[in-house]
Amino acid sequence: MSLTEAPPAPPAEPEEPRKLTLRKPSARKRLVPYWLLLPGILWLLVFFALPLVYQASTSVQTGSLEQGFEVTWHFQTYVDALRDYYPQFIRSLLYAGTATILCLLLGYPLAYLIAFKAGRWRNLVLVLVIAPFFTSFLIRTLAWKTILADGGAVVDVLNTLHVLDVTSWLGWTESNRVLATPMAVVCGLTYNFLPFMILPLYTSLERIDGRLHEAAGDLYATPATTFRKVTFPLSMPGVVSGTLLTFIPASGDYVNAELLGSTDTKMVGSVIQSQFLRVLDYPTAAALSFILMAIVLLMVTFYIRRSGTEDLV
């Protein structure tokens, strides 16, 4: 924020209407930011904030589609929704959390590679990271159906290595198959949200001054110590924004669970979708989506506090 040359408007008296005379051009100038903001902020207020208010009111309504809904402050809907669908909530957070951790483990080496090792290949690798984006993500997710198909190469290899025996015992897969199991859903989630992890990681790694590594080496730090004490702490902003950009969308996603999973792997997004678009039980759907929002916002606030990074916005 230090680079801005803010007009020296004293903060005490900016937008008082009586200053709005043409003799004072500074008063007109002071309104410039408000005119710039007006259309965009209005759009967000009407189509982002107001809908949330409508949804809050819908969640405490009772009634039916035929007779119409009415606000009756029926908070029981929230209790019922949680009681009926807590497995889906837990599953969503579990799957999204696992996918986020996997994204971090898979994404960090690649981000590190691009930032420090790629040299003149850097731009090419960056293009390769972003390029899969350009094929519609639904098409790519459907491709995982082919990759993980029963009797396909991946399943065969995992079988030969007896990996599937272990994962089946853990409950991640079902005897000899990957598709329609939790593992397939987590695999899809990890795949779909990896770029959201890699790009922020790369941005924060790239900012690190290479001389710091040299300095650490001069002070007899091993590469592992250098990573633990210098590189990783300095990449924390990237880690935080990467995990948020992965976890938040993953927790509400239902595409992966629907395309790669089964009825036993349904996530809360699927429930919200079917309540809204098929069952047409609007209060329950609104309550579910509010609970999801509350859980995510609480976790995110807590996480940001704990990690001590505030320069996110």
Add this chain to the structure above:
Amino acid sequence: MPVLRWIRRNLIVIAGLLTLAYMILPNIVVMVFSFNKPNGRFNYEWQRFSLDAWKDPCGVADMCGSLSLSLQIAFWATLGATALGTMVAFALVRYRFRARGAISSLIFLPMAMPEVVMAASLLTLFLNMGAQLGFWTVLIAHIMFCLSFVVTAVKARVMSMDPRLEEAARDLYAGPVQTFLRVTLPIAAPGIAAGALLAFALSFDDFIITNFNAGSTVTFPMFVWGSAQRGTPVQINVIGTAMFIIAVTMVLVGQLIASRRKSNARN
């Protein structure tokens, strides 16, 4: 053990390349299966090589219609979100005013919320207003969620701009309009372009918000979604492959032009 030592020394490179392979694998599968001739309605198993789908990419009912609808929506959503977002970004970086913090949070929140929550709440608004779901509701929704991303992209660029360049322009008697058009805008252009590209990609690819607010209108992602239940035509893989190739070519050409310009500037 020289091999083991080599692996240990290049562990990060190997792990990174494996991740890259994981990311590109589905694109390769999509490409390979665009040359498949499946038995039955689903294109999940390799049967035999054929160019049929490439010869007749629009041979599936409604697919190319949905594709052109998605392109139209993405175009207008990009235009709207980029215009509104650029204005907001300039206001946020260049001016101090009341409620700056609140406005920053309002910009940040749509990105920090599961898509399904936004999609569902927007649908309750449209239902309450009795709006007809279709092209317009989808466009409104897309502008809404692309806006924050454009603001973030443009903001990053405007923040790194040297204000002295504009002062210099003013010292050389450029009027405010001239300064903006000939100095400010050209410098901010890469950020605006990045925001616009992001908006286009996000809008074109969006499924969840569209699924809630499109009514019976079918965009391309919705067509793909439906086909996962009804049977996936090979043409979907053709479109996916074509999109991939076009995008990679565009990015590579852009990079080539940029590097050539850089070397020209150096000479």
